[in-house]
Every structure is written in structure tokens, then in C-alpha cells.
Amino acid sequence: MSERTGAAPIPRPVPANPDPRRWKALAVLCTAYFMIIVDSQIVILALPSIEAELSFGTNGSQWVMSAYLLSFGGLLLFGGRTADLLGGRRMFMVGTALFLVASVVCGLAWSGAVLVAARVVQGVAAAVMAPTAMAVLMNTFAEGKERNRAIGVWTGIGAFGATAALLIGGTITEGLGWEWIFFINxxxxxxxxxxxxxxxxxxxxxxxxxxxxxxxxxxxxxALVLLAYAVVEAPVVGWGSLSTLGLLAGALVLFAVFLVIERVSKAPLVPLRVFRVRTLVGGNAMTLLVSMAIYGGALMMSVYAQQVLGWSPVLFGLSTAVYAAMSVVGSNLTGPLVTRFGYRRVAVFGATVLSAGALLLTRVSPEGNYWTELLPAMIVFGYGIGTTVVAAAIAALSGVAPNESGLASGINNSIFQVGAAFGIAMCTTVAVAFTGTGHADGRVGLNAGVQAAFGAAFVFAACCLAVALVLLALRDGRPAGQATGVAP
Incomplete structure (x- = not known):
């Protein structure tokens, strides 16, 4: 994730004698990574409480999540670059210290603006911590079985953290108050x-x-911030309004400037030549779409359970235990499946299961039955998440040269976080646009919006499946003779 992003990577030899502290070091790194991933979703169950106390609207409160995800995802590659230039451990410690301070400010926030600003700083800190932690991991474990095992543990922690946030967030919010979802850091x-x-x-x-x-x-x-803001505000001000069109135009201009900068820079953040690799492009397209489905779907699950069914945060958090467990099961089984069948077939399988889970979620009703509506959907959706995320990541990494694997990993992680922000924004937009206001029972109108948002998550998952099918049909884009050690 944090190899040099220039043309000539610096080799990183791992000492011949294994570090006797390496597994303890991995525990430290995984603790930090778990904290980073949990903070991307734990606020979902706290949003109603935050809205009430800090006078947020639905559209405004979602920026408590998006501010973190956009600064995290947008700066991941830059954070990885700092490891190469200033030292991975040093920058990891700096990022962790900044994350701690930002978490305290989040918990003490006295207004919505302060909370969103602190979440931006938290995201910047996370963007430094995640890639520098991976750089330390790669430098601690020698290439081969032990490094693969360490990376497997790291990936499993990330998959579990993304779903465990829903399990613990409700209990903390209801028992201690929303401030403590930040103070636990x-x-x-x-x-x-x-x-x-x-x-x-x-x-x-x-x-x-x-x-x-x-x-x-x-x-x-x-560019990413402008684009997300345009998507979130469009239902309120209108898709054809000068505000929306201006924001979209500004995002396009900044993206164009970024491409020019990367083309002429001596040390580009993202060398554009890497996008000639088909599997990297396909794998990252899958990652973007699956992340949109995951985070958009998770947010709507919370809205449905708490605002339509009237569940407490604790009850909903406990109800998601099976969702978190199935995500872990899916991610842990994907490795052996890829070894046997290749990542392409597993990607198609995972995206199919993910699409089926999202489709099941569109059946929710205002009366809602956990056992017949939510539980089956959570089991299928959760397993699809674990399988698809890992398969997409393997696809994104398998077609690049070994000396560019760090860059490819950074791109994939960045795409995942950006997709999360867009998924939340898009599903919020759809929910607001389709929420009915003419019903005597407000829950009926809100349920219509939630159903439409789950439909959007299904569209994201179905598009992910389409990309996986194209990936299955394509030949490897890497040069002949370039081995990756991963079965296609």
C-alpha cells in the first residue's frame, strides 16, 4: 500500500532472522486498523442522536460519515507516500497521535460544524495510519507463508471492523451517549x-x-468532495439547478487538473500507466461498486430499523451480529476458493450473492418482520460482502508487477473508501427523493424511501456483477512472463 509511487521503487529487504516480536507488532497494527475501519461506520447508529442534539438534518448529518470517508479515501495514496519519504513507523505514530486528538474533539463537539471538521481531521490521520501500518507489516514479515498469513489476518480485521461497528455502536450510543463512540478510541x-x-x-x-x-x-x-456534495444536495435544490450544475462542473475541472498534474509530475501520486492493466481497472471498478452497496445498504438498514420500525440502537446493533459474522465467514473462505477456482470465478460468485442479498432487502415493509425480512437478507448480503471485497482486491492486485504491488494496494484501498462515501451519498439522495409525504402514517412514506435506497444498493451490486462477468471473459492484461502468484 505504501511502496514508492514513482517509477523506481526502493527495495525493502526484510532481515533474514525473523523478528521475535513480529506477531505482537501485528497485533498493534491490527488494533489501529480495526479502530480506523470501525470509525468509518460506527456513527451510523448514532446519527439520530447526533441529529437531535446538534440540530442536523438528514442530509447534513450524513456528512459526519462522508467527511471522514472522503478525507480518508482521497489522501490514502499521499499518506502511503509519506512512509517512503519519512519512514513508515514514524508517520504511523504521527497519524495515530493525530487520530487520538481528533477523536477527543469529535466527542467534545458543541456544534455540527465542529464535529464535521474534526471528522475531516480524523480521516486525514487515518489516511496516514493505514498505508504506513501496511508498510511496517511488509517490512516485518518475510515474503512467503508468514507474510501471507499476516496479510490474511489484516484483511480479516478490516472485514470484521466494517460490520462490527453496527454491533457495538448501538450499545455504546444508548448506554453511554453518542460521544463515547469517539472516546473509545x-x-x-x-x-x-x-x-x-x-x-x-x-x-x-x-x-x-x-x-x-x-x-x-x-x-x-x-474533486471528490464537490461531487459528493452535489449528489447529496441535488434532491433539495434540484438536479438542474445552477448550484448542482456548478458543483458538478467544478468536480470535473478538478479531476481534469489532477490528470494533468499526474501526467507531468516527476513523482506522481498515481502514475497513469498503471491503468493500462485490465485486471487492476476491473478489480477497482468492482471495489468501488461493492463499497457503495455495502455502506449505502448499511446506512439504510439503520434508518429502516430505527426510524421505520422504532428499534433502539442496542436492539438493532444486536440484530446485526449475524451480518457481521457472515461477512467474516465470507472473507475467510474466499482465500481457499480463489486457490481452487481462481479469483475471476469467485468474484462472479460473490457479486451474485451480494446482488441477491441487496434484492432481498428491497422487500422491507413498514410492519417489518426480523425473521422473514431482515435476517435472511443480512445472512446473504453479509456473506456476499466478505466474498466480493476479497475477490475484488485480489483482482486489483493480481495483474501488476511485483514492484508496483504497494501502489496497487493503495489505489484499491482508496477506491474502497471513496466508494463508501458515494454509496452513502447516493442512497441518502434516493431515500430523500422517494420518501412519500402524503401518508397518514409517516412510517409508510419513509419505508418507500428506504425501499428505493435498497434498490439503489441492488443496482450497485448488479453493476459489480456485470464487471465481474467482463473480468471473467478478459485475458490478463499483464505482460507475458510476469508472474503474480495468484490463480486467475
Missing amino acids: VPLAGAVLVLGPRLLRETPVAAGRRSYDPFGAITVTG
Whole structure:
């Protein structure tokens, strides 16, 4: 995730003698990664409480999630670059300290603007922590069985964190208050800051002149923010309004500037040549779509359970246990399935299951029955998440040269976070647009909006399946003789 993004990567040899502290180091890194991923979703169940206390509207409160996801996703590649230029362990510790401070400010936030601003800072810190942690991991474990096992643990922690947030978020919100979904980061980040210097190895630093690409990072992040804001506000101000059209035009201009910067930069954030690899493009397209389906669907599950059915955050959190468990099962079984059948077939299978789960969610009703409506959908949707995310990631990484695997990993992680932000924005937009207002029972109108939003999640999953089918039909795009060690 954090290999050099320039043309000539610096080799990172791992010492011949295994570090006796390597598994303890992995535990520290995974603790930080779990915290990062949980914070991307844990606010879902707290949004009603945050809206009530800080006077947010539905459209405004979703920025508590999107602000974090956009700054995280938009700056992941830049954060990885800091590992090569300043040292992975050093920047990991800096990012963790910043994350701790931002979490405290989030919990103490006295207004919506302060909370959103603090979430932006939290996302910046996460964008430094995640790729630098991977750089340390790669430098701690020698290539082969142990490194594969470590990466497997890391990936499983991420998959579990993305769903476990729903399990613990409700209990914390109802028992202690929404502020504590941020305060729980303090002991975790504190433990990482204490143990990190003792257990983590520093990564090699690139020799010679240090070159950054801050303008690339600024332009692509700005473009993503404008695009997401346009999508979220369009139902309120109108898709054809000057405001919406201006925001979309601004996003397109910034994207164009980003492409020009990357083409002429001596040390580009994203060398454009990597997009000639078909599997990288296909895998990342799948990642974008599956992330949109996951986060958009999860947000709507919370809205449906709490605002249509009237469930408490704790009850809904407990009801998602099977959802989290099936995601972990799916991610853990994907490795053996890929070994036997190849990532292409597994990607098609996973996207099919994901689409079926999203389709089941569109059947929710205002009266709602957990056992016949939500539970079956959560089981199928959760398993589809675990399978599809891992298969898409393998596809995105399998077609690149070994010395560019870090760059490919950074792109894939960034795409996932950006997709999460867009999924939330799109599903919120659809829900607002289709919510009926002419019903005596407000729950009926809200349920119509939720159903439409689940329909949008199904469209994302179905498009993901279409990409997987195209990927299955394509030959590898890598040069002849370039081995990846992954069955296609």
C-alpha cells in the first residue's frame, strides 16, 4: 500500500532472522486498523442522536460519515507516500497521535460544524495510519507463508471492523451517549502509541531528494468532495439547478487538473500507466461498486430499523451480529476458493450473492418482520460482502508487477473508501427523493424511501456483477512472463 509511487521503487529487504516480536507488532497494527475501519461506520447508529442534539438534518448529518470517508479515501495514496519519504513507523505514530486528538474533539463537539471538521481531521490521520501500518507489516514479515498469513489476518480485521461497528455502536450510543463512540478510541490509540515504539520496525526511507505531490492530493480530494456534495444536495435544490450544475462542473475541472498534474509530475501520486492493466481497472471498478452497496445498504438498514420500525440502537446493533459474522465467514473462505477456482470465478460468485442479498432487502415493509425480512437478507448480503471485497482486491492486485504491488494496494484501498462515501451519498439522495409525504402514517412514506435506497444498493451490486462477468471473459492484461502468484 505504501511502496514508492514513482517509477523506481526502493527495495525493502526484510532481515533474514525473523523478528521475535513480529506477531505482537501485528497485533498493534491490527488494533489501529480495526479502530480506523470501525470509525468509518460506527456513527451510523448514532446519527439520530447526533441529529437531535446538534440540530442536523438528514442530509447534513450524513456528512459526519462522508467527511471522514472522503478525507480518508482521497489522501490514502499521499499518506502511503509519506512512509517512503519519512519512514513508515514514524508517520504511523504521527497519524495515530493525530487520530487520538481528533477523536477527543469529535466527542467534545458543541456544534455540527465542529464535529464535521474534526471528522475531516480524523480521516486525514487515518489516511496516514493505514498505508504506513501496511508498510511496517511488509517490512516485518518475510515474503512467503508468514507474510501471507499476516496479510490474511489484516484483511480479516478490516472485514470484521466494517460490520462490527453496527454491533457495538448501538450499545455504546444508548448506554453511554453518542460521544463515547469517539472516546473509545482514546485507550486504543493510547495503547498503540505506548507499544508502537517498542514493537514496530522502521521502514527504509527513500534515498535522494524527497518529492511530494501535494497538488495531486489536493485536486483529487477537492474533486471528490464537490461531487459528493452535489449528489447529496441535488434532491433539495434540484438536479438542474445552477448550484448542482456548478458543483458538478467544478468536480470535473478538478479531476481534469489532477490528470494533468499526474501526467507531468516527476513523482506522481498515481502514475497513469498503471491503468493500462485490465485486471487492476476491473478489480477497482468492482471495489468501488461493492463499497457503495455495502455502506449505502448499511446506512439504510439503520434508518429502516430505527426510524421505520422504532428499534433502539442496542436492539438493532444486536440484530446485526449475524451480518457481521457472515461477512467474516465470507472473507475467510474466499482465500481457499480463489486457490481452487481462481479469483475471476469467485468474484462472479460473490457479486451474485451480494446482488441477491441487496434484492432481498428491497422487500422491507413498514410492519417489518426480523425473521422473514431482515435476517435472511443480512445472512446473504453479509456473506456476499466478505466474498466480493476479497475477490475484488485480489483482482486489483493480481495483474501488476511485483514492484508496483504497494501502489496497487493503495489505489484499491482508496477506491474502497471513496466508494463508501458515494454509496452513502447516493442512497441518502434516493431515500430523500422517494420518501412519500402524503401518508397518514409517516412510517409508510419513509419505508418507500428506504425501499428505493435498497434498490439503489441492488443496482450497485448488479453493476459489480456485470464487471465481474467482463473480468471473467478478459485475458490478463499483464505482460507475458510476469508472474503474480495468484490463480486467475
